[in-house]
Amino acid sequence: MREVIIGDRIKFKRSKLLLIASVFPLFVFIMNFSDFYLRLDFNRELAQELHTTEWSFLVISCHWAMFIMVPLSITIFASKIVNIEHEANTWKILFALPISKYSIYLSKFIYLFLLCMFSATFIVGSLLFIGIFLDFNGPIPWDLILKQAFYPYIVSFPLMAFQLWVSMVCQNQIIPISLGIIFTLSGFFLQNVKWLFWVYPIWGTPILPSDEFNKVIINTDLSFFFIMSLTVGLLFLIGGMIHFSKRELR
Amino acid sequence: MCSNIIETVNLCKKYKTTYAVKDLNLQVKKGEIYGFLGPNGSGKTTSIKMLLGLIKATAGSVTLFGKQLESDRNHILKKVGALVESPSYYGHLTGYENLKIIQRMLNVSEKRIEEVLNIVRLTKAKNKLVKQYSLGMKQRLGIAIALLGKPELLILDEPTNGLDPAGIHEIRDLIKSLPETDGITILISSHLLSEIDQMATQVGIISEGNLIFQDSIEVLRNKSDSQIRVRVNDANKAKIILENKFDDSIQLDANSNLILNKTDDNHISLVNNMLVDSNLSVYRIEEIKSSLEDVFLNIIKGEYS
Numbered sequence: 001m002r003e004v005i006i007g008d009r010i011k012f013k014r015s016k017l018l019l020i021a022s023v024f025p026l027f028v029f030i031m032n033f034s035d036f037y038l039r040l041d042f043n044r045e046l047a048q049e050l051h052t053t054e055w056s057f058l059v060i061s062c063h064w065a066m067f068i069m070v071p072l073s074i075t076i077f078a079s080k081i082v083n084i085e086h087e088a089n090t091w092k093i094l095f096a097l098p099i100s101k102y103s104i105y106l107s108k109f110i111y112l113f114l115l116c117m118f119s120a121t122f123i124v125g126s127l128l129f130i131g132i133f134l135d136f137n138g139p140i141p142w143d144l145i146l147k148q149a150f151y152p153y154i155v156s157f158p159l160m161a162f163q164l165w166v167s168m169v170c171q172n173q174i175i176p177i178s179l180g181i182i183f184t185l186s187g188f189f190l191q192n193v194k195w196l197f198w199v200y201p202i203w204g205t206p207i208l209p210s211d212e213f214n215k216v217i218i219n220t221d222l223s224f225f226f227i228m229s230l231t232v233g234l235l236f237l238i239g240g241m242i243h244f245s246k247r248e249l250r
Numbered sequence: 251m252c253s254n255i256i257e258t259v260n261l262c263k264k265y266k267t268t269y270a271v272k273d274l275n276l277q278v279k280k281g282e283i284y285g286f287l288g289p290n291g292s293g294k295t296t297s298i299k300m301l302l303g304l305i306k307a308t309a310g311s312v313t314l315f316g317k318q319l320e321s322d323r324n325h326i327l328k329k330v331g332a333l334v335e336s337p338s339y340y341g342h343l344t345g346y347e348n349l350k351i352i353q354r355m356l357n358v359s360e361k362r363i364e365e366v367l368n369i370v371r372l373t374k375a376k377n378k379l380v381k382q383y384s385l386g387m388k389q390r391l392g393i394a395i396a397l398l399g400k401p402e403l404l405i406l407d408e409p410t411n412g413l414d415p416a417g418i419h420e421i422r423d424l425i426k427s428l429p430e431t432d433g434i435t436i437l438i439s440s441h442l443l444s445e446i447d448q449m450a451t452q453v454g455i456i457s458e459g460n461l462i463f464q465d466s467i468e469v470l471r472n473k474s475d476s477q478i479r480v481r482v483n484d485a486n487k488a489k490i491i492l493e494n495k496f497d498d499s500i501q502l503d504a505n506s507n508l509i510l511n512k513t514d515d516n517h518i519s520l521v522n523n524m525l526v527d528s529n530l531s532v533y534r535i536e537e538i539k540s541s542l543e544d545v546f547l548n549i550i551k552g553e554y555s
Binding site: 003004006007010011013014015084087088089090092093094095096097098099100248249 | 299302303304305306323324325326327328330332334335336338339340341342343347350351352354355356357395399
């Protein structure tokens, strides 16, 4: 397993993977920074309407960009990581090596997960920068910021496993990418159908505005989504791994 | 303990209703260079993919190093190096980095990279991106990758496909030099007999999924028996004279030349004397030898008809 992970690491040289992993959180940063920078007073009013701090309101507002960006970025990361093999036509070399196909699959998942964690860290930095630069009141709510940056990714475990699987078994990457875009767009409209794994990113936030938009409430459904994410994610990961290892090369 | 490095028993691969490979019984002994021949689409690559476990056999079994491929896959593949079909490589990486990936995955020493680069003469180009390599260099890199794990069995699927004559020559020299130095067994597939003629010790010919010949290359060469062609001014008269004398039927070819199957010198001189004595003009006496290529084509043709 270790050998495969190190081997994969070499393949990512010159592949601009980290650059791609920065583009998505950068998009979240630019959206929020410009919003808070250009209409700071308006955003302060909204925060007051919700009876909450500027920091909390930034977190809420950041989530709106994140639940679109997270599924899209997972789609692109998975495709990019896997397409290195499709493009190089190297599956047959890898399969003829004395290494298990499970480790080939798992290594790809590990890198997909790491890229997501990299993006989440980038989000932490973005939120801190906006708050400090615009001189928000009160102490920095570390807890809230970390949760907001990482939760959308953590509840997207099934999406990661699913996108990786489709990317691995489809030679043509248009299929997984289209699927990912469909998931992203439909997730917004289907957000109340809570058993659809691709709507989880929408619910992966620590706090929500209430329906009446007069206060901030704690997201009490989170533990449900964590458990669902872990269960469905493991199901897809193991199922995808077994399917992949049983497949024949064309 | 059997000495066969590769042994397949009634190996079959069926796609929908047609057999790509049917009842293949390959036997490759240790230290041999086995030429696996067949026209395009005859099932060579399918067979090789089954040998490596890249695709599953519909029926039959593959035994490598005396062990079943299915149950001992990882153990067996440690001793096998393979190049399957068109070259595959990470184009955005250098030749050295490509080898490094496989070296790390096989967990062999890093020195081995320099060794294989040296064997395939890519040392100078090791820091160039592989997408800038020529086809011949890419194919040599593929062989280098196959050699990384110090395999006891090297499986090369059409390593010379698409190369120019100089490239083919280079790969051939490279392959010929291998068993002497490492004592490895090689299975090499090709659709051209001439390509492996000079290096193979054993030959297997596959056509439409069936193995139609498997023996040493000498046996194949012996099939290319020679004949004597005699041109005279009156072939029919000569034919009658010779048939009466030797009690043997003599054929005429399309250009009214006599074709003799006995080729020893005494017989030919006797025939010549008789023809001259009968006042016939003998213009030409020449030996015609069918090439290995003809033998190959005849074997394949015989299978079709």
